[in-house]
Amino acid sequence: MVTRADVAKLAGVSPSVVSYVLLPNSRPVAAKTRARVLAAVEELGYRPNAIAQALRGGPTSSIGLLVPDHTNPFFAELVRAVEDLAFQHSYVLLTGSTGNSAERESRYVRVFLDRHVDALLLVGTSARPELDRVADSGTPVVLLDRVPPESTISTVRTDGVLGARKAVEHLAGRGHRRVGIIAGPPDLAVSDDRVTGWLQAMQARDLTADESLLEHAPFTLGGGHDAAMRMLRTRDGATAVFVSSDVQALGVLAACDEHGIRVPQDLAVVSFDGTELSAYAQPPLTVVQQPISHIAHTAVRRILDNVGTGEPRPTHDTFAPDLIVRESS
Amino acid sequence: MVTRADVAKLAGVSPSVVSYVLLPNSRPVAAKTRARVLAAVEELGYRPNAIAQALRGGPTSSIGLLVPDHTNPFFAELVRAVEDLAFQHSYVLLTGSTGNSAERESRYVRVFLDRHVDALLLVGTSARPELDRVADSGTPVVLLDRVPPESTISTVRTDGVLGARKAVEHLAGRGHRRVGIIAGPPDLAVSDDRVTGWLQAMQARDLTADESLLEHAPFTLGGGHDAAMRMLRTRDGATAVFVSSDVQALGVLAACDEHGIRVPQDLAVVSFDGTELSAYAQPPLTVVQQPISHIAHTAVRRILDNVGTGEPRPTHDTFAPDLIVRESS
DNA sequence: ATGAAAGCGCTAACAG
DNA sequence: CTGTTAGCGCTTTCAT
Numbered sequence: 126m127v128t129r130a131d132v133a134k135l136a137g138v139s140p141s142v143v144s145y146v147l148l149p150n151s152r153p154v155a156a157k158t159r160a161r162v163l164a165a166v167e168e169l170g171y172r173p174n175a176i177a178q179a180l181r182g183g184p185t186s187s188i189g190l191l192v193p194d195h196t197n198p199f200f201a202e203l204v205r206a207v208e209d210l211a212f213q214h215s216y217v218l219l220t221g222s223t224g225n226s227a228e229r230e231s232r233y234v235r236v237f238l239d240r241h242v243d244a245l246l247l248v249g250t251s252a253r254p255e256l257d258r259v260a261d262s263g264t265p266v267v268l269l270d271r272v273p274p275e276s277t278i279s280t281v282r283t284d285g286v287l288g289a290r291k292a293v294e295h296l297a298g299r300g301h302r303r304v305g306i307i308a309g310p311p312d313l314a315v316s317d318d319r320v321t322g323w324l325q326a327m328q329a330r331d332l333t334a335d336e337s338l339l340e341h342a343p344f345t346l347g348g349g350h351d352a353a354m355r356m357l358r359t360r361d362g363a364t365a366v367f368v369s370s371d372v373q374a375l376g377v378l379a380a381c382d383e384h385g386i387r388v389p390q391d392l393a394v395v396s397f398d399g400t401e402l403s404a405y406a407q408p409p410l411t412v413v414q415q416p417i418s419h420i421a422h423t424a425v426r427r428i429l430d431n432v433g434t435g436e437p438r439p440t441h442d443t444f445a446p447d448l449i450v451r452e453s454s
Numbered sequence: 455m456v457t458r459a460d461v462a463k464l465a466g467v468s469p470s471v472v473s474y475v476l477l478p479n480s481r482p483v484a485a486k487t488r489a490r491v492l493a494a495v496e497e498l499g500y501r502p503n504a505i506a507q508a509l510r511g512g513p514t515s516s517i518g519l520l521v522p523d524h525t526n527p528f529f530a531e532l533v534r535a536v537e538d539l540a541f542q543h544s545y546v547l548l549t550g551s552t553g554n555s556a557e558r559e560s561r562y563v564r565v566f567l568d569r570h571v572d573a574l575l576l577v578g579t580s581a582r583p584e585l586d587r588v589a590d591s592g593t594p595v596v597l598l599d600r601v602p603p604e605s606t607i608s609t610v611r612t613d614g615v616l617g618a619r620k621a622v623e624h625l626a627g628r629g630h631r632r633v634g635i636i637a638g639p640p641d642l643a644v645s646d647d648r649v650t651g652w653l654q655a656m657q658a659r660d661l662t663a664d665e666s667l668l669e670h671a672p673f674t675l676g677g678g679h680d681a682a683m684r685m686l687r688t689r690d691g692a693t694a695v696f697v698s699s700d701v702q703a704l705g706v707l708a709a710c711d712e713h714g715i716r717v718p719q720d721l722a723v724v725s726f727d728g729t730e731l732s733a734y735a736q737p738p739l740t741v742v743q744q745p746i747s748h749i750a751h752t753a754v755r756r757i758l759d760n761v762g763t764g765e766p767r768p769t770h771d772t773f774a775p776d777l778i779v780r781e782s783s
Numbered sequence: 784a785t786g787a788a789a790g791c792g793c794t795a796a797c798a799g
Numbered sequence: 800c801t802g803t804t805a806g807c808g809c810t811t812t813c814a815t
Contacts, residue, residue: 139801141801172567176570176792195537202525205524208549229541346730379736407735467786470786
């Protein structure tokens with residue numbers, strides 16, 4: 126392993142001069158010296174040891190990113206967007222998935238902090254008090270997507286209530302009176318929001334939103350599939366359904382296909398997320414599209430603005446989603 | 455930030471004793487002293503600084519993982535599997551996506567090395583000579599999935615030739631004589647393998663494998679979609695197609711749906727990967743299933759076996775995929 | 784069984 | 800403009 130001292134020796138200067146040359150805003154170095162140093166760096170293939178730089182107290186140029194599940198296409202797209210931005214800004218991502226386990230989530234948070242990430246970005250937190258402490262201690266934390274009702278931590282999200290309302294209004298506008306909802310797991314703010322929006326839209330149209338029209342399900346293919354089965358088993362069932370995520374909707378479509386239920390003729394479907402996959406479903410899904418790149422941009426910006434700022438006050442960004450009408454409704 | 459010295463002071467011992475208590479195989483400590491130290495650790499919420507430990511020369515307990523694209527469901531499932539194992543072994547993952555850019559790939563490799571990852575796990579490398587140097591320097595490197603013909607670096611992969619052959623034989627066994635293939639991008643070993651398997655199976659059955667039956671396409675939804683359009687445009691076209699990945703196959707199904715081509719009646723489809731999504735497609739896809747968890751297990755095992763071993767000789771693991779027949783064929 | 788001290792590679796303050 | 804030095808938090812060798 127080649128260190129700064131090796132470079133210094135080869136260039137015939139002291140180690141600090143090597144730093145002066147390599148560091149953007151340190152101190153002026155004579156052109157000739159600089160050239161010698163650069164040549165030595167080149168020759169030896171020297172790269173500063175990021176660990177040592179970090180220990181010295183500098184930033185680690187790393188961000189911890191936690192999502193419930195990498196295979197959920199929405200999170201996959203979110204991770205991709207965040208990663209691209211991080212890469213552009215020379216940040217590295219430490220990633221983990223929580224699988225909706227609070228225990229796993231807080232273990233990851235601790236591990237990330239042990240490694241002195243410059244910031245924490247996470248979807249779906251149960252570890253609230255812990256995160257409050259983290260944020261208070263000066264490490265920027267941004268909560269994405271799954272946001273608690275009130276948060277002293279910065280948040281970036283899509284307006285789920287509005288999105289659900291748009292979906293249901295669209296469906297009702299097409300003449301549907303029995304509009305069901307497949308929600309996320311109970312006790313999750315995102316689930317509640319989408320249910321709230323559904324309720325609001327139903328009530329605004331004087332449609333009855335009874336129990337049989339609501340099914341909770343995990344955000345998975347199987348979750349959507351099974352929820353659809355349950356919902357369709359009831360007589361006087363839904364003629365349309367608002368599904369809280371693309372993955373679940375893909376499961377719904379599969380369930381319909383299995384049972385000869387035609388979409389949209391027998392059942393209209395609108396889902397929340399609008400990932401690329403939704404456009405390639407059979408039939409292509411009408412969706413409430415989350416502005417993933419806005420979300421990622423904003424989250425990264427909040428981080429960049431706050432890193433090293435001590436203890437800035439939290440910001441809250443909420444984006445309005447768009448309805449994209451395709452053939453499933 | 456609370457350091458080891460703080461703990462030592464509170465416990466009334468010297469800093470080294472704190473380490474002795476906390477480190478598994480260091481040195482015996484008197485029961486009473488140990489209890490005092492543990493109490494102090496608890497009280498202060500002390501956690502060793504991973505950066506300092508790493509600088510001292512210890513392992514970083516981190517693995518760099520590079521895939522072409524996090525949104526490809528196969529890679530997403532692979533990442534999930536690797537991440538679970540890493541987590542179990544108290545490793546953290548630094549992740550990046552290359553987007554098939556050699557430039558981006560090698561930048562990531564450098565950045566990961568600057569951070570002293572204990573090992574590198576990557577899918578699809580163009581940066582061969584660079585990686586050879588890395589492996590020679592003692593950092594375990596394992597190439598996944600996309601493996602060059604001959605490699606001095608450890609590899610773990612699925613037998614693509616065999617998989618393609620199984621797929622085509624299955625199709626030919628159903629009476630198809632014009633079996634097309636949608637391959638990956640040209641100049642990629644995985645693409646070649648699948649084409650080779652296709653050719654072998656076609657020739658073994660005396661079927662003509664002409665140019666019009668082969669389309670190259672990127673591993674994306676759009677790639678599969680467009681390739682299907684091109685292939686289906688030709689007269690005397692394929693009655694069956696082997697698609698080199700699930701994502702592409704999803705695109706193919708969408709294209710078929712758009713043009714009223716029924717699957718499997720008008721076109722039988724078999725794809726490579728066997729991710730969860732393939733089971734939820736309309737119709738459910740017949741697939742050549744990659745043993746993702748075997749791959750992940752093996753890769754992580756190779757790493758664990760080799761980390762700190764200096765310069766072990768490379769291993770090469772190849773798994774045979776299974777054909778899972780569903781309704782698309 | 785415990786303490787003291789060296790040193791990992793680097794940055795920045797201090798001193799020419 | 801350049802060199803010297805302290806110190807980041809830790810592990811480990813060497814003393815006691």
